[in-house]
Amino acid sequence: MNLEQLTTSRRGFLRGMGGLVVAVSLPLPNWPRPVLAAGGFPPTAPPSPDQVSSWLAIARDGTVTVFTGKVELGTGVATATMQIVAEELDVPLSAIKLVQGVTGKTVDQGYTAGSQSMRTQWARGVRQAAASAREALLQLAAARLGTTPDRLAVTAGVVHLQDQPGRKVSYGALVGGKPIAAKVAARPRLKDPGTFTVVGKSVRREDIPAKVFGTFTYVQDVKVPGMLHGRVVRPVRPSPLVSTPTPRAQVIQGTIANATLQAVDESSVRHLPGFVQLVTRHDFVGVVARREEQAIAAAQALRVSWTDKAALPDQQSLYEAITSAHVDNTKVLSVVGDVDAALASAARVMKATYAHPYQIHGSIGPSCAVADVRDGQATVWSGTQGVYQLRNALATLLGLPADNVRVVYVEGSGCYGLNGADDVSLSAALLSQAVGRPVRVQHMRADEMSWENFGTPMVIQLEAGLDASGRIVGWSYQGWTANRGNRPGPPGNLPAGVLAGFPEPPPPPSPPSWPPLGDDSLNSMPSYAFPNQKVVSYGVYQPWLFTGPLRSPSRLQNTFANESFMDELAAAAGADPVDFRLRHTGDPRLATVIRRAAEAAGWRTRPSPAGGQGGNRRRGRGIAAVHYEGTSSYVAAVITATVDTGSGAITVDQVAVAHDCGVIINPDGLRNQIEGNIVQGLSRALKEEVRFDRSGVLSVDWSSYPIITFPELPDDVRIELIDHPGLPALGAGEASISVIAGALGNAVFDATGARLRQVPFTPDRVKAALSTV
Amino acid sequence: MSAMKQGPGDDLQEAARAPAADSGDGDGAGPRRVPRAAFISAGVAAAAAVAGGTAYLVERSRGTGLTVNVNGRDHPVAAAPDTPLLYVLRNELGLRGPRFGCGLAECGACTVHLDGVAVRSCVTRVDSVGNRQVTTIEGLGTPSNPHPLQKAFIDQQAAQCGYCINGMLMTAAAFLKSKPRPTDAEIKSALAGNLCRCGSHYRILRAVKAVISA
Ligand code: FES
Ligand code: FES
Numbered sequence: 001m002n003l004e005q006l007t008t009s010r011r012g013f014l015r016g017m018g019g020l021v022v023a024v025s026l027p028l029p030n031w032p033r034p035v036l037a038a039g040g041f042p043p044t045a046p047p048s049p050d051q052v053s054s055w056l057a058i059a060r061d062g063t064v065t066v067f068t069g070k071v072e073l074g075t076g077v078a079t080a081t082m083q084i085v086a087e088e089l090d091v092p093l094s095a096i097k098l099v100q101g102v103t104g105k106t107v108d109q110g111y112t113a114g115s116q117s118m119r120t121q122w123a124r125g126v127r128q129a130a131a132s133a134r135e136a137l138l139q140l141a142a143a144r145l146g147t148t149p150d151r152l153a154v155t156a157g158v159v160h161l162q163d164q165p166g167r168k169v170s171y172g173a174l175v176g177g178k179p180i181a182a183k184v185a186a187r188p189r190l191k192d193p194g195t196f197t198v199v200g201k202s203v204r205r206e207d208i209p210a211k212v213f214g215t216f217t218y219v220q221d222v223k224v225p226g227m228l229h230g231r232v233v234r235p236v237r238p239s240p241l242v243s244t245p246t247p248r249a250q251v252i253q254g255t256i257a258n259a260t261l262q263a264v265d266e267s268s269v270r271h272l273p274g275f276v277q278l279v280t281r282h283d284f285v286g287v288v289a290r291r292e293e294q295a296i297a298a299a300q301a302l303r304v305s306w307t308d309k310a311a312l313p314d315q316q317s318l319y320e321a322i323t324s325a326h327v328d329n330t331k332v333l334s335v336v337g338d339v340d341a342a343l344a345s346a347a348r349v350m351k352a353t354y355a356h357p358y359q360i361h362g363s364i365g366p367s368c369a370v371a372d373v374r375d376g377q378a379t380v381w382s383g384t385q386g387v388y389q390l391r392n393a394l395a396t397l398l399g400l401p402a403d404n405v406r407v408v409y410v411e412g413s414g415c416y417g418l419n420g421a422d423d424v425s426l427s428a429a430l431l432s433q434a435v436g437r438p439v440r441v442q443h444m445r446a447d448e449m450s451w452e453n454f455g456t457p458m459v460i461q462l463e464a465g466l467d468a469s470g471r472i473v474g475w476s477y478q479g480w481t482a483n484r485g486n487r488p489g490p491p492g493n494l495p496a497g498v499l500a501g502f503p504e505p506p507p508p509p510s511p512p513s514w515p516p517l518g519d520d521s522l523n524s525m526p527s528y529a530f531p532n533q534k535v536v537s538y539g540v541y542q543p544w545l546f547t548g549p550l551r552s553p554s555r556l557q558n559t560f561a562n563e564s565f566m567d568e569l570a571a572a573a574g575a576d577p578v579d580f581r582l583r584h585t586g587d588p589r590l591a592t593v594i595r596r597a598a599e600a601a602g603w604r605t606r607p608s609p610a611g612g613q614g615g616n617r618r619r620g621r622g623i624a625a626v627h628y629e630g631t632s633s634y635v636a637a638v639i640t641a642t643v644d645t646g647s648g649a650i651t652v653d654q655v656a657v658a659h660d661c662g663v664i665i666n667p668d669g670l671r672n673q674i675e676g677n678i679v680q681g682l683s684r685a686l687k688e689e690v691r692f693d694r695s696g697v698l699s700v701d702w703s704s705y706p707i708i709t710f711p712e713l714p715d716d717v718r719i720e721l722i723d724h725p726g727l728p729a730l731g732a733g734e735a736s737i738s739v740i741a742g743a744l745g746n747a748v749f750d751a752t753g754a755r756l757r758q759v760p761f762t763p764d765r766v767k768a769a770l771s772t773v
Numbered sequence: 774m775s776a777m778k779q780g781p782g783d784d785l786q787e788a789a790r791a792p793a794a795d796s797g798d799g800d801g802a803g804p805r806r807v808p809r810a811a812f813i814s815a816g817v818a819a820a821a822a823v824a825g826g827t828a829y830l831v832e833r834s835r836g837t838g839l840t841v842n843v844n845g846r847d848h849p850v851a852a853a854p855d856t857p858l859l860y861v862l863r864n865e866l867g868l869r870g871p872r873f874g875c876g877l878a879e880c881g882a883c884t885v886h887l888d889g890v891a892v893r894s895c896v897t898r899v900d901s902v903g904n905r906q907v908t909t910i911e912g913l914g915t916p917s918n919p920h921p922l923q924k925a926f927i928d929q930q931a932a933q934c935g936y937c938i939n940g941m942l943m944t945a946a947a948f949l950k951s952k953p954r955p956t957d958a959e960i961k962s963a964l965a966g967n968l969c970r971c972g973s974h975y976r977i978l979r980a981v982k983a984v985i986s987a
Contacts, residue, residue, distance in 0.1 A: 214870025
């Protein structure tokens with residue numbers, strides 16, 4: 001078989017060429033081309049963040065190309081980033097083109113994660129670069145026009161004299177095609193927020209039309225010449241799968257979480273049409289075929305047997321297993337006053353334990369990557385959140401110098417954190433290296449869901465004392481998190497790397513227990529001020545399920561616990577939950593979101609539970625609030641819900657969110673994010689829990705891991721945006737999801753008097769809680 | 774809509790994109806130009822590859838005799854007859870609208886129309902299509918001639934990552950044809966089998982309602 005022979009329909013060919021012509025006939029900015037290293041491989045080390053030219057290039061026609069290390073993950077940051085540049089540089093949005101996440105071309109801005117993109121771009125990113133570029137361009141223009149920069153103004157990329165608009169020169173004419181020779185100033189002159197014309201506007205997202213016409217290119221759509229198709233074969237039950245020559249429903253029962261490869265029988269697939277190669281490395285198994293459906297068929301037909309260590313805890317005893325496991329690191333975050341003495345002398349002491357399960361990222365499009373590993377060089381197209389971090393992991397995996405590994409970000413399905421994007425990139429690289437050809441690998445649904453770095457399970461024990469007046473006098477937090485793996489990092493942080501035989505990094509050691517570390521930015525710390533408090537977290541590292549950041553990692557879990565407990569304390573004090581919170585904060589921004597959410601929901605001041613409701617359907621409202629990470633956005637949610645006390649079913653009637661993330665760059669984009677946080681937050685609070693047994697994961701598809709659907713959503717959603725144009729951008733990607741479970745659980749308490757301390761709030765758990773009232 | 778972007782822009786990212794509509798599959802029908810490895814190294818190289826022309830490599834289709842009519846045109850099918858329609862659309866026809874989400878008929882990302890009826894192409898054998906007309910989102914409307922729903926989705930900014938949007942649009946379009954004036958509850962239940970993880974639901978509902986009230 002000559003693998004160089006590739007064919008397709010003539011129309012496909014024409015279409016491909018058509019697409020190509022479109023691509024290259026766009027005005028190509030004339031920025032300096034990367035210097036090709038020997039062998040034509042471009043540099044892959046990050047350009048210096050100190051140089052304006054690392055961030056921006058201006059072509060002769062005025063096109064501004066922005067190179068950004070923060071990438072679009074479906075949240076709208078690309079458009080918001082373009083708005084910032086348009087604002088500071090005084091160019092039209094339509095003149096801006098974005099290059100996102102390419103090793104060697106974009107500045108290393110770390111991971112695109114943790115709601116940090118706008119915060120970074122605003123405080124020490126493209127905004128500073130654009131403002132510095134503008135200063136440099138004004139200097140050049142002043143020299144050209146025989147004047148001084150202070151007499152100049154800029155309109156749509158054209159510099160002109162303030163009093164003589166006819167004396168002008170365009171950015172393109174000043175530097176077109178040449179690098180802008182200037183440093184990024186530490187404190188460039190930034191626009192006065194009062195004069196913003198682009199920032200703060202609901203500019204339409206640049207990517208949505210293509211997504212609506214089916215012409216957007218996701219990483220799932222990347223194809224390169226000579227590309228083969230691969231699939232991973234992960235340890236699953238039953239094994240082998242029902243063998244079929246072409247793919248039908250991939251039915252598996254569950255994974256084997258800590259399997260070792262016993263035997264693999266190539267003869268089970270060698271005869272299949274299009275089969276190219278079986279690739280094994282340690283416990284990593286994959287197949288490569290010429291066509292995608294052939295790769296799927298081969299992966300399903302492959303006879304492979306695994307040894308099952310059955311090393312997971314029983315799901316029913318997960319939380320006991322976490323709190324009784326060896327603690328690998330202890331972090332003392334805060335010690336204020338003497339919490340033991342405060343509790344000993346309190347009028348009333350409350351204690352509660354909250355638990356949060358493993359949850360799935362659940363991207364609708366299973367992760368995909370294309371890797372081309374040949375001749376000691378690798379190019380990987382990936383939906384990764386960090387091209388440089390992935391580059392280093394790939395270099396280790398492939399045994400190549402990092403300089404020979406290039407990673408190109410291409411947007412994938414929304415990831416919400418560490419979904420399978422990095423993992424599948426490792427898999428594609430391994431398969432490509434083995435066959436010496438470009439290989440595209442997309443996870444099947446079960447690969448994506450059951451072999452991922454799940455959101456971490458947590459157990460949180462809280463204890464607090466109230467004085468006779470109903471004030472909290474002492475607060476003690478202890479939180480346990482079960483971890484395994486993380487972002488790349490070393491390949492051993494990810495399932496594919498571990499399967500391929502890479503060691504899992506040892507748990508980080510405990511830091512010194514004194515002095516306290518301060519806020520861990522995980523919302524472990526309460527958002528309120530208490531005279532005595534102690535906050536301690538425990539990291540448990542066990543060979544259970546892989547974990548990693550999932551939207552609002554640890555923060556969602558912590559805020560669920562902290563805000564449920566605040567509600568329990570308010571009830572114990574006989575206080576209204578809004579008043580009770582306001583009583584315990586001196587932070588006006590936190591107080592404002594609490595008040596605004598309450599007003600939006602038509603909150604009536606009274607203690608919980610509501611009481612006095614007859615019948616099976618009880619209605620209640622609950623609030624939760626947070627100063628996210630102690631330094632980021634302020635969010636409060638009020639949820640109104642109805643509980644069917646017979647079935648235990650919860651119906652969400654209304655969600656009101658008040659949101660303060662500092663300066664708002666794109667109000668509609670922000671609303672879009674908050675709506676998404678509400679939906680995903682309700683889904684995770686009501687329904688989501690990874691099921692597993694001692695062998696492995698049982699949640700392998702959308703039937704075994706259901707998420708929320710249209711009919712389950714409340715019609716009534718109210719969003720209050722609080723804008724501070726003069727204040728820093730604080731980030732909005734995930735803050736508002738952290739208050740959803742708490743507000744909902746508090747609403748259920750208000751409706752019924754039953755307290756939910758374990759996510760998700762399934763009907764069975766609601767009924768169990770009701771039985772204790 | 775002239776500034777419509779196709780995705781991430783960069784010479785490398787363009788190079789990644791450029792061949793995207795081209796088939797990467799080993800089997801197929803008809804002649805095909807093979808841009809070489811240089812093609813992917815940089816946009817400039819890609820341009821050169823086109824301008825300079827490259828050789829055709831021709832492989833005779835083993836052919837199945839099957840054809841499918843997609844967006845008004847007949848296409849010979851090279852894939853085995855029981856291949857899901859989705860892979861034929863994506864890999865033989867180079868369409869990017871229908872998307873793989875689950876392969877299990879659980880999410881709707883792969884939705885296309887067969888004679889106007891929404892079906893899940895991930896579980897539809899290509900040989901079961903027969904004489905029915907396949908319409909994909911590319912055939913539903915274009916930037917210059919958008920389907921009212923496509924226009925409404927843009928007006929309402931009804932997407933985040935957008936991966937589910939093909940299924941939402943195609944399901945809603947077929948549904949509105951059969952029921953032009955649905956209630957809110959009927960819209961929700963019509964879309965109940967379409968999953969969106971980003972939580973674009975409210976915008977999607979607003980877009981569908983905007984079309985109904987228009
Ligand atoms: S991909 Fe077809 S329904 Fe999910
Ligand atoms: S917009 Fe991302 S899955 Fe729906």
